[in-house]
Amino acid sequence: MKIPLHETFNFKAAITDYGWWMLSPNDWHDEECLFYRPIRLSRDRNLLLCISKHSNHLMINTETEMSLDHNDMKEIKDQVSWMFRLQDSFEPFYALCHDHEELLHIPANRKGRLLRSPSLFEDVVKVILTTNTRWKQTMNMVSNLVNGLGESVKANHQNEFKTFPTPERVLEAGESYLKEHVRVGYRSAYIIDAATKALDPVFDLESYKVLDSDITKLKEIKGVGPYAFNTLAMILGKYDLLPVDSEYKAHVIKKYFNGKKPTKQKLESVYDKWGSYKFLAYWYDIYS
DNA sequence: TTCCAGGTCCCTA
DNA sequence: TAGGGACATGGA
Structure with missing residues (x-):
């Protein structure tokens, strides 16, 4: 199709x-x-x-x-x-790029459309699993989660595929399973909370995928602090917040402050001129 | 062994 | 409102 x-x-x-x-x-x-x-x-x-x-x-x-x-x-x-x-x-973002020579390569190459997961639950879990750890360990934890709790998919393909587990399956397995087999450590309680909120008809996690919905309630998910929330905002199509983590700080201090640590306020205002597209401007500044 | 990573929570003051 | 220790895991 x-x-x-x-x-x-x-x-x-x-x-x-x-x-x-x-x-x-x-x-x-x-x-x-x-x-x-x-x-x-x-x-x-x-x-x-x-x-x-x-x-x-x-x-x-x-x-x-x-x-x-x-x-x-x-x-x-x-x-x-x-x-x-x-x-x-992405035309409004591209229009903004045209005023800044250093980012002209973005519209020229039709970039900016960053991949996200089918469900917000999957992205919440994945973002939580990037916190306070190294990328390789994030990959391991996600792999353990999918291999352990995902369902096998029949396919005409040499590799075996499993789905990302549903919140139901995660709750059924329980926190001890997440600790012992998925090896997520203290993050187990966060994932259980995300799964609980995904199934709670009042919280209704997936409803925040609707454009222009008020996403601030995502901060109520345990383990979703400023970095995780701002990353989820980007995933949901709001690019005006920055994922201020160790990578952000190291990049900005090196490139814009001569290696000297500025005030928190200055550290976080580097990309202000990009307004609604701060995240994408930062992202292509650090990774291109 | 000790430190710490694409942080967050929670308790003090 | 801000500061700082605790938190699981695993690699260097």
Whole structure:
């Protein structure tokens, strides 16, 4: 099936400009420019997608033998559209880039559309698993989570794929499982809290994916502090906040303050001129 | 062995 | 409102 594109974009950059492509159950094949991703449909069905980009559309091939009706296809398209931010226009950001020579390469290469996960629950868990640890350990924890609690997906593919676990499955396994087998340490309580809030009809975690919803309640999730919240804001399409962590501080102090530590206020105002797009300006400043 | 990583929580003052 | 210790894990 095809998804027509309102705006063309750099498919490879959309996937590899943010680290999520390295986390299970995402599987990026760089040479062929193919993105494999197992997803979950309603009525407890799982399938493997293979996504590629053509001139004016995304092509989605299903690698799982399953009859799909109209609603199934809509669910698939909705999840893929969310992952690649297809409903969002990046033209306002590109217009801003044109006033700044150092960022001209972003519109020139149609970058900025950073990959996100099908569910907000998955992204909350993944962001929590990036805190106070090294990237390699983040990859291990996510891999343990998917291998331990994800469901196997039947597919015409040499690799075995598992889905990202549902909040139900995480709660069923419990906190002790997360500690002993996923090796997330003290983060276990945070993940349990995220799963609980994902299933709480009042909190309704996934509802914050709606554009322009008030996302401040995400701060109530245990383990979501300033860095995690600002990262989640970016994931939800609000780019005006900065993920001030050790990487941010090291980069900014080295590049803009001659290696000398400035005040907190000055440290965090480096990208102010970018207004609504501070996160993306920072991101392409540090990683390009 | 000790330190600390793409932080956050919680308790003091 | 700000400061600082504790927190699990695993690699250097």
